[in-house]
Amino acid sequence: xxxxxxxxxxxxxxxxxxxxxxxxxxxxxxxxxxxxxxxxxxxxxxxxxxxxxxxxxxxxxxxxxxxxxxxxxxxxxxxxxxxxxxxxxxxxxxxxxxxxxxxxxxxxxxxxxxxxxxxxxxxxxxxxxxxxxxxxxxxxxxxxxxxxxxxxxxxxxxxxxxxxxxxxxxxxxxxxxxxxxxxxxxxxxxxxxxxxxxxxxxxxxxxxxxxxxxxxxxxxxxxxxxxxxxxxxxxxxxxxxxxxxxxxxxxxxxxxxxxxxxxxxxxxxxxxxxxxxxxxxxxxxxxxxxxxxxxxxxxxxxxxxxxxxxxxxxxxxxxxxxxxxxxxxxxxxxxxxxxxxxxxxxxxxxxxxxxxxxxxxxxxxxxxxxxxxxxxxxxxxxxxxxxxxxxxxxxxxxxxxxxxxxxxxxxxxxxxxxxxxxxxxxxxxxxxxxxxxxxxxxxxxxxxxxxxxxxxxxxxxxxxxxxxxxxxxxxxxxxxxxxxxxxxxxxxxxxxxxxxxxxxxxxxxxxxxxxxxxxxxxxxxxxxxxxxxxxxxxxxxxxxxxxxxxxxxxxxxxxxxxxxxxxxxxxxxxxxxxxxxxxxxxxxxxxxxxxxxxxxxxxxxxxxxxxxxxxxxxxxxxxxxxxxxxxxxxxxxxxxxxxxxxxxxxxxxxxxxxxxxxxxxxxxxxxxxxxxxxxxxxxxxxxxxxxxxxxxxxx
Numbered sequence: 001x002x003x004x005x006x007x008x009x010x011x012x013x014x015x016x017x018x019x020x021x022x023x024x025x026x027x028x029x030x031x032x033x034x035x036x037x038x039x040x041x042x043x044x045x046x047x048x049x050x051x052x053x054x055x056x057x058x059x060x061x062x063x064x065x066x067x068x069x070x071x072x073x074x075x076x077x078x079x080x081x082x083x084x085x086x087x088x089x090x091x092x093x094x095x096x097x098x099x100x101x102x103x104x105x106x107x108x109x110x111x112x113x114x115x116x117x118x119x120x121x122x123x124x125x126x127x128x129x130x131x132x133x134x135x136x137x138x139x140x141x142x143x144x145x146x147x148x149x150x151x152x153x154x155x156x157x158x159x160x161x162x163x164x165x166x167x168x169x170x171x172x173x174x175x176x177x178x179x180x181x182x183x184x185x186x187x188x189x190x191x192x193x194x195x196x197x198x199x200x201x202x203x204x205x206x207x208x209x210x211x212x213x214x215x216x217x218x219x220x221x222x223x224x225x226x227x228x229x230x231x232x233x234x235x236x237x238x239x240x241x242x243x244x245x246x247x248x249x250x251x252x253x254x255x256x257x258x259x260x261x262x263x264x265x266x267x268x269x270x271x272x273x274x275x276x277x278x279x280x281x282x283x284x285x286x287x288x289x290x291x292x293x294x295x296x297x298x299x300x301x302x303x304x305x306x307x308x309x310x311x312x313x314x315x316x317x318x319x320x321x322x323x324x325x326x327x328x329x330x331x332x333x334x335x336x337x338x339x340x341x342x343x344x345x346x347x348x349x350x351x352x353x354x355x356x357x358x359x360x361x362x363x364x365x366x367x368x369x370x371x372x373x374x375x376x377x378x379x380x381x382x383x384x385x386x387x388x389x390x391x392x393x394x395x396x397x398x399x400x401x402x403x404x405x406x407x408x409x410x411x412x413x414x415x416x417x418x419x420x421x422x423x424x425x426x427x428x429x430x431x432x433x434x435x436x437x438x439x440x441x442x443x444x445x446x447x448x449x450x451x452x453x454x455x456x457x458x459x460x461x462x463x464x465x466x467x468x469x470x471x472x473x474x475x476x477x478x479x480x481x482x483x484x485x486x487x488x489x490x491x492x493x494x495x496x497x498x499x500x501x502x503x504x505x506x507x508x509x510x511x512x513x514x515x516x517x518x519x520x521x522x523x524x525x526x527x528x529x530x531x532x533x534x535x536x537x538x539x540x541x542x543x544x545x546x547x548x549x550x551x552x553x554x555x556x557x558x559x560x561x562x563x564x565x566x567x568x569x570x571x572x573x574x575x576x577x578x579x580x581x582x583x584x585x586x587x588x589x590x591x592x593x594x595x596x597x598x599x600x601x602x603x604x605x606x607x608x609x610x611x612x613x614x615x616x617x618x619x620x621x622x623x624x625x626x627x628x629x630x631x632x633x634x635x636x637x638x639x640x641x642x643x644x645x646x647x648x649x650x651x652x653x654x655x656x657x658x659x660x661x662x663x664x665x666x667x668x669x670x671x672x673x674x675x676x677x678x679x680x681x682x683x684x685x686x687x688x689x690x691x692x693x694x695x696x697x698x699x
Contacts, residue, residue: 011438014111062434065467104126110393115470151530160322164285170293224308238317248539328452401533417491
């Protein structure tokens with residue numbers, strides 16, 4: 001094939017990071033293939049990546065800035081220029097800041113297209129502490145608890161030769177795993193590593209596992225603490241590491257005495273014998289690593305679950321060793337905290353962060369749980385929020401208890417949405433601004449990740465119409481708001497700034513393709529851990545100082561057969577949701593025909609025994625109902641779920657139906673989920689995967 005082949009990084013699952021070869025002819029992309037030289041993805045890409053051409057050339061893409069021309073949600077728009085849009089947006093924000101204070105302006109971010117550090121930079125300069133993200137149930141609890149416990153996020157070292165891999169609440173075959181890819185796990189298994197899978201659903205990984213622990217949804221913390229109980233009671237822990245490098249082992253050992261497998265069996269549905277077998281296999285297989293996923297953060301035990309799993313890594317001596325969970329060193333680029341200008345936000349404004357009084361660890365890591373934002377908008381407490389700028393998010397579909405998000409968005413004085421397509425959320429906006437796809441701009445991919453790399457994402461084609469990259473939109477808005485000295489005339493100058501510690505410019509870096517940090521094991525033997533005690537903190541001094549329990553524990557979620565037996569009489573099944581399907585990324589890509597063909601309808605997985613009892617047929621339709629609402633889904637009868645559980649696809653809306661509704665209420669499982677307390681005390685994590693429901697056939 002004649003033409004040019006350009007190396008880049010796919011970003012079709014938001015976080016991205018898979019290396020690709022992009023084939024271009026006459027200024028048009030004609031083919032995309034995996035880059036075999038990429039050190040992480042190694043030539044493998046998924047169907048989303050291969051569908052990037054359909055995304056880039058999709059006829060329904062937003063191509064021009066739009067201003068609302070009728071009532072909110074009316075579907076009437078007027079095309080405007082970028083200058084007109086940004087000048088008016090800046091003017092409206094200045095007016096709102098003057099009248100109500102900077103804290104009355106909030107940002108909401110979702111799929112990370114390479115802009116979130118730009119967004120924080122603008123928010124801090126503007127003086128608002130309110131940047132809301134889905135971080136309360138996605139990645140941030142793992143990152144934050146890891147940092148306060150051992151100084152960094154420990155990742156599986158698949159290249160180091162693990163003898164055992166524990167996959168906990170993760171399915172790399174279908175999901176992006178932030179820092180690790182499926183091929184790395186599969187190669188470790190091909191080399192003979194034993195596999196333990198902890199998952200309520202049967203997956204392709206559970207089918208090949210040596211041990212499958214099919215736990216009751218939401219009980220991960222109890223299971224992890226029970227494994228720790230076995231390891232300590234049977235003397236299987238690493239005494240040398242514990243004595244020299246762990247803080248609070250005595251207290252931790254006393255805590256896990258309450259989690260004997262015979263007691264935990266009734267909580268988790270995992271037999272005591274299987275808990276003991278899994279604990280022994282993990283502790284005795286040297287080295288061993290844990291691959292975790294976002295599902296462990298989807299209930300009020302998020303902090304404790306992460307802390308308990310970190311503690312398993314530590315007490316078994318599998319932390320920062322070859323084949324264990326490693327604390328990788330970053331490449332020589334500007335620390336993200338410096339780029340975000342955290343020091344520019346006055347302390348008086350930081351103290352106003354929504355939820356900061358309750359969720360102190362969330363406050364430490366500069367994010368707001370969305371439910372705290374919605375309530376401030378709806379109630380005016382602790383102060384009114386008047387304006388919201390949304391980047392890469394579709395909260396009417398992705399936010400728990402979606403009707404509350406809907407009412408909040410309608411209540412705003414001013415709403416700006418930046419996206420690739422018109423969405424149910426964008427239909428409520430005052431301005432909708434057209435974003436660029438990953439093929440249409442230069443960027444430094446994986447800048448925020450902890451695996452020790454950054455990659456060159458290279459512009460391959462020009463964006464259609466007047467589409468701009470998100471970070472360019474933020475850059476230009478920042479200049480209009482009066483912060484020109486902190487932004488750039490050409491947004492690519494920011495890439496030079498990020499790369500400056502390496503001595504490279506963007507032009508040089510994009511030819512190299514990536515930068516890698518130095519790999520060094522057992523760093524704690526020289527310098528200790530970056531914690532207040534200099535040790536791994538089984539007993540967290542940071543949590544203690546913040547007023548939280550310094551040790552992990554288990555609390556029963558509020559809506560289960562055990563915690564609410566009366567409700568369970570009316571709603572007898574446990575509703576799970578959130579497991580990813582490989583063709584979609586949350587609410588994205590349902591307008592791409594090749595991907596939609598792989599999953600044309602929203603599916604509800606029901607066990608054969610349950611389906612027979614309720615009169616449901618495979619391929620038929622059913623209503624799923626919780627105390628918060630009802631949705632309609634297509635039944636898939638399968639033994640991949642427990643008879644007492646069902647699983648519903650999330651992220652569903654119907655772009656083909658057009659606006660202003662897009663059928664967003666019909667099959668949106670987040671109309672059923674709850675964002676009400678009790679939450680995780682440190683982050684505000686909601687019990688999004690642990691609800692009670694009932695099902696009946698639908699016409």
